[in-house]
Each structure stands twice: as structure tokens, then as C-alpha cells.
Amino acid sequence: MKNDSFRKRLTEKLWYTFRDRFYSERVEDMPVIQNINFTATRPQKKAIISYLTTSYIADWGNQNIGRTQPLEILSIVKVLSDLNYTIDIVNCNDLNALPIVAAKEYDLIFGFGEVFYQLTLKHPNAMSIIYMTEHHPDFADREEKKRIAYFYERHRKKARIVRSGNFYKSHYFDQRYSAVITMSEVEPYLKEYENLFAIFPTGMMNTNFVFESKEHDTARKHFLWLGSYGAVHKGLDLLLDVFENREDIILHIAGLSEEDEKLLKPSKKRNIINHGYLNIQSTAFLEVVAKCSFIALPSCSEACSTSITTGMIHGLIPVVMEDSGFNRLEENAIFLKDFKISYLDKELTKISEIPADDLQIFSKKVYDFARQYFVLNYFESKLKQIMNTVLETQKHG
Incomplete structure (x- = not known):
């Protein structure tokens, strides 16, 4: 007791001696709202x-967000508020937050x-x-391991698993939930869930962007890879090899x-341009968009990645893997059926030779689709x- x-x-x-030295860190690291x-x-429920x-910490009106999640979380809270819920928010992997809310009884998790x-x-x-902001964890883990093995086969370098298993684990699905909402493919849940719903993530929009005709005769030779950490998972190594x-x-x-740049070491060639971090709100981003017809992301597993939704909002035509999280784009994307280098090499040749007039029509269709479905209002x-629908089903269940 004395100790x-x-x-x-x-x-x-x-704490009283040092707390003011970490004031901004304290604000940014709020574990529970x-x-x-x-x-x-x-x-109230x-x-x-x-x-x-983070949605309730930063001043989103006066800074570049750089991510879509914070504003989507505000929309989630708005919907639940309109349904008369009082709401707590905790960081999804911070188990230290659990004792803070331990005394509460919740109607909805x-x-x-x-x-x-x-x-x-x-x-x-x-x-x-x-x-589900990712693909099913079993699919993600299996497919990422395939990509890591293929990378080692080609380059004799070991990449680590960086995307799969961080927020979703297989044993989470040992129990049954009231409903599943997924941004990815619905197929993994069809046998287990009737209350299964798909939703698109939003995209980021440069406020100065204006859709207009593009010189696709030139732009069809230009592809943008827009990503973050986990470049092998997201297929950049495959593109580089081509x-x-x-x-x-x-x-x-x-x-x-x-970390990924050290692993992949992109060649310093005229046809491989590493722009580093690109602020979506910048003129530099619009310049890249103007040069490209396509945004390519041969990722092994996604939930309709926000890099793709962002590219589509700016009229870029997505080139993505079939069954990896983008199937609901249907005719608004070009789907790749394999990730082997020989296949990708041939497919990229075909894609880069699509007639310019067809690409202008395709780009406008992609832009219109994105502006309808990848915005916060939708x-x-x-x-x-x-x-x-979930609440009505629960009421009569």
C-alpha cells in the first residue's frame, strides 16, 4: 500500500511538472471522446x-486533411445523433481506453x-x-503473402506484412454481429449474414479542379500510382518491374x-517519376492529373481505396485488380485478372493504346460516377x- x-x-x-511541455501531444492523442x-x-440510447x-480534435476547416476518414467519422456521428444516440468514440486498438468506459452499458457498438x-x-x-474498411482478413492475409513471396522470387528481398492484420483479425469473425457494413467485396460474408451492406468511401477533391477535355493521345501513356505505406501490398513493385x-x-x-523507397529503390529513369508526397489541394497534383489518363493500383487487397476514389473524382480512369475490393466499380474501371509481370506488361500495352476519343468518354463517365458516389452527402x-434498415430488422427480429 505504501509503495x-x-x-x-x-x-x-x-505529471504536473511536465504536462504543459506536451500540451499539443496531449490534445492530438485523445484516446476517448x-x-x-x-x-x-x-x-437516449x-x-x-x-x-x-481525431475528428473531434483538429480544426478541419483550416488545414489540409489528407485523409477521408475524419470527415466520414463526423458523418457517422451525425447519423447516430439523428437516431437519438449519445455517442462515445474510442481509438480502435487502444485497449487502455476500455477501463474508462467500463461502467457504461451500450445499446450499439x-x-x-x-x-x-x-x-x-x-x-x-x-x-x-x-x-469493414478493408477486405476480409483471411483474404487480405493470404493475398499479401502471395505478393511478398512473388517479390522475393523476383528480387531476393524480404518484404514484411504491413497492411494485413492490424485492425481486423480472423478470430473476430468467430462470433456473429448484428450487421456488416463493408467498403470492400461482399462475397466473403454472403453465407453468414443477411444484414450485409456495402458503402463506398469518399474521395478527396482539389477545389480548383475543373473537368475538361484532355489530350489523351499523350496522356494515355501516363499512369499515376497514388499510395502510402505498404507498396508491395499495393502493387508498386509490379509496376516498377514493368x-x-x-x-x-x-x-x-x-x-x-x-521505408518502401529503400526496399524498392525505383530506377532513376525518365519514364519513372517519383513526386514524393503530393498534397491533393496543390497545383502540383493538378499538373500530374493533367498529364495522366490512368490511376493504376494493382493492390492485392483494398476496400475501394481512397487513392482510387480520389483519382476518379479528378477524371482518372482506374486500373485495378479484379476481386481485390473494387468490383462494385463495374464498368467504371479497367480490371486486371492477374498480377504476374508478363501479364501486366501486355495489359498495360493494350490499355495505353486505347483510342483517345474512347478515353475522353470513359474519363467523363468515371468522373460523373465518382462525383455521385464518392462525396460526403452520398x-x-x-x-x-x-x-x-438494421434498426427495423432488429425491431422485428
């Missing part, structure tokens, strides 16, 4: 969202991650909605992480529709 008391006093003294939409004037708390899983175990009578042995087509790379209305 506990001393430790507590020492901790408090250190509680009582959103709470009112004492009427009965309680919901908890296991996702990210929404989200993903280890925190979501633990909350559903603790509140078995609550309605639970798992929100473009490094060609001169007639040009690859633009944006968002390559330092996201929010779709989620509201889904939630109303």
Missing part, C-alpha cells in the same frame, strides 16, 4: 464507435479493431455493427514511404439508409 501511495504521488508530481449529442431532457478520435471486438464480448446484448524495362509508358509515383445518406 502504491508513493508511486501515485510521484506520478502526479511528474465521451457524451457526444448527450442531453438530459429526454431518454448509448452508442460507442471504435475507430478514430459500431466500428472495428481489438477494442470493438472486446466491447462486443463485454456487451453481448448490444447491437453490433462491424465496419516500367523499368520500357521507355514508351510513364509511371508517376506519389505517396511512396521512406456517404451520409447511404449510411442513414443502412442504419434505418
Whole structure:
């Protein structure tokens, strides 16, 4: 007991001494947000969202967001608020947040991650909605391992698994949830779930972008890879292996992480241009968009990646893998059926030779589709529709 008391006093003294030195870090690292939409004037249901708390910390009106999730989370909260929930938000993998909300009883648990899983175990009578911002974990793990093995086969370098298993694990699906909302393919859940819903992520839009005719005779030779960490998972290594042995087509790379750049070591050739980080709101991004007809992402597993939705909002034609998370794009994308280099080499030749007039029509169709489905207004209305359907099903279940 004496040791506990001393430790507590020492901790408090250190905290009061140093806390102001970490003020901005304290704000940015808020693990729990509680009582959103709470009112004492009427009965309310309680919901908890296991996702990210950053939506309620930063000033999104005065900075470049760089991601779509924060604004989507605000829309999720808006929908639940309109349904008369008081809402808590916790970081999806921060188990230290669980004791803070341990005394509460929840009617709805929404989200993903280890925190979501633990909350559903603790509140078995609550309605639970798992929100899939990735492909099914079994698919993602299997396909990423294939890509890592193929990379080693070609380059004798070991890449590590960086995308799969961080937020979704196979054992999470050992239990049944009230509903599944997925941004990826629906097929892995069809046998288990009737309450299964698909939703598109939003995309980022450069506010100065204006869709107009493009010189596709030239632009059809230009492909943009827009990504982040996990370049082998996202197929950049495959593109590099094709473009490094060609001169007639040009690859633009944006968002390559330092770790991936050290691993892949892109050749310094005229037809391989590494732009580094590209701010979507920048003139530089619009210049790249103007040069390219296509945005290529031969990723092994996605949930209709926001790099693709962002490219499509700017009229870029997506070139993506079949069954990897983009199937709902249907005729608004070019689908690759294999990831082997010989196949990709031939397909990219065919794609780069599509007539310019056809590409102008294709690009406009892609842009119109994206402007309808990859915007916050649609996201929010779709989620509201889904939630109303789930609640109605629960009422009569």
C-alpha cells in the first residue's frame, strides 16, 4: 500500500511538472471522446464507435486533411445523433481506453479493431455493427503473402506484412454481429449474414479542379500510382518491374514511404517519376492529373481505396485488380485478372493504346460516377439508409 501511495504521488508530481511541455501531444492523442449529442431532457440510447478520435480534435476547416476518414467519422456521428444516440468514440486498438468506459452499458457498438471486438464480448446484448474498411482478413492475409513471396522470387528481398492484420483479425469473425457494413467485396460474408451492406468511401477533391477535355493521345501513356505505406501490398513493385524495362509508358509515383523507397529503390529513369508526397489541394497534383489518363493500383487487397476514389473524382480512369475490393466499380474501371509481370506488361500495352476519343468518354463517365458516389452527402445518406434498415430488422427480429 505504501509503495502504491508513493508511486501515485510521484506520478502526479511528474505529471504536473511536465504536462504543459506536451500540451499539443496531449490534445492530438485523445484516446476517448465521451457524451457526444448527450442531453438530459429526454431518454437516449448509448452508442460507442471504435475507430478514430481525431475528428473531434483538429480544426478541419483550416488545414489540409489528407485523409477521408475524419470527415466520414463526423458523418457517422451525425447519423447516430439523428437516431437519438449519445455517442462515445474510442481509438480502435487502444485497449487502455476500455477501463474508462467500463461502467457504461451500450445499446450499439459500431466500428472495428481489438477494442470493438472486446466491447462486443463485454456487451453481448448490444447491437453490433462491424465496419469493414478493408477486405476480409483471411483474404487480405493470404493475398499479401502471395505478393511478398512473388517479390522475393523476383528480387531476393524480404518484404514484411504491413497492411494485413492490424485492425481486423480472423478470430473476430468467430462470433456473429448484428450487421456488416463493408467498403470492400461482399462475397466473403454472403453465407453468414443477411444484414450485409456495402458503402463506398469518399474521395478527396482539389477545389480548383475543373473537368475538361484532355489530350489523351499523350496522356494515355501516363499512369499515376497514388499510395502510402505498404507498396508491395499495393502493387508498386509490379509496376516498377514493368516500367523499368520500357521507355514508351510513364509511371508517376506519389505517396511512396521512406521505408518502401529503400526496399524498392525505383530506377532513376525518365519514364519513372517519383513526386514524393503530393498534397491533393496543390497545383502540383493538378499538373500530374493533367498529364495522366490512368490511376493504376494493382493492390492485392483494398476496400475501394481512397487513392482510387480520389483519382476518379479528378477524371482518372482506374486500373485495378479484379476481386481485390473494387468490383462494385463495374464498368467504371479497367480490371486486371492477374498480377504476374508478363501479364501486366501486355495489359498495360493494350490499355495505353486505347483510342483517345474512347478515353475522353470513359474519363467523363468515371468522373460523373465518382462525383455521385464518392462525396460526403452520398456517404451520409447511404449510411442513414443502412442504419434505418438494421434498426427495423432488429425491431422485428
